[in-house]
Amino acid sequence: MTDRTRHFEMALKALQDKIKEYLQDILLVIGKTMNALKTGEEQIIREVEDFDDVVDETHRQIEADCFDIITRFHPLAEDLRTVVTAMKLSSDLERIADMCVNIAQSARHISRNLTGFVLEDIFEKMLNTVIGMLQGIVEAYLQMDTNQALEIWKRDDVVDDLYLLGREKLLEMAAREKNITRARILLEEAFILRYFERIADHVTNIAEEIYYMKTGKDVKKLLRPSDS
Numbered sequence: 001m002t003d004r005t006r007h008f009e010m011a012l013k014a015l016q017d018k019i020k021e022y023l024q025d026i027l028l029v030i031g032k033t034m035n036a037l038k039t040g041e042e043q044i045i046r047e048v049e050d051f052d053d054v055v056d057e058t059h060r061q062i063e064a065d066c067f068d069i070i071t072r073f074h075p076l077a078e079d080l081r082t083v084v085t086a087m088k089l090s091s092d093l094e095r096i097a098d099m100c101v102n103i104a105q106s107a108r109h110i111s112r113n114l115t116g117f118v119l120e121d122i123f124e125k126m127l128n129t130v131i132g133m134l135q136g137i138v139e140a141y142l143q144m145d146t147n148q149a150l151e152i153w154k155r156d157d158v159v160d161d162l163y164l165l166g167r168e169k170l171l172e173m174a175a176r177e178k179n180i181t182r183a184r185i186l187l188e189e190a191f192i193l194r195y196f197e198r199i200a201d202h203v204t205n206i207a208e209e210i211y212y213m214k215t216g217k218d219v220k221k222l223l224r225p226s227d228s
Helices: 003-039 042-073 077-110 120-143 146-154 156-176 180-215 219-223
Strands: none
Touching (some): 003 077, 120 156, 120 180, 146 180, 156 180, 180 219
16 A cells, blocks of 8 residues: 555545544534424523534535545545545535524524424424434444435435425414414424425435445436436
């Protein structure tokens, strides 16, 4: 093994280790976000907001590392896909953290816990599905499990259906509501559903990125050829 190859492998491993830590950080912030939503506690909401700065810095570091690896080593084939995937994945994780901040701030505006939500059953189903997807995608990346990535990718349809159902009901209720404050809260709940739907979209992107990194194939062309 040449020095160049050894240095490249060390840089690639360091990048992958940083991604793994980033994934664990996102699991931490989503946990805090759930607590903020369920309790409405200001301290927890602020912790989510503050953590976003940490996530942003990690994202910048990973981007810089990726560009450095490409510039120094000119990787090819699967190695190049690994670096490009890390860059895309980092961007999706940063967006997930942004959605967490939005959710926490909405919890502040509503000023009540999850049990007071109008569509508590839909919220619970959607949140549980999204959290399960996020936990699963962390495992899929750690194990480089393309089958698990595919299964997570398919779950996005469940989240989309719940979002559309919940949004329609909330907008109808808001339109009929004569109390302005109450109508605003209903719309805020619709925004929260939207934020979780966006998190699921980014998890789906990560599933596609994992699959592409390992196979060089596009999941959407494989499973939804008519959409491509």
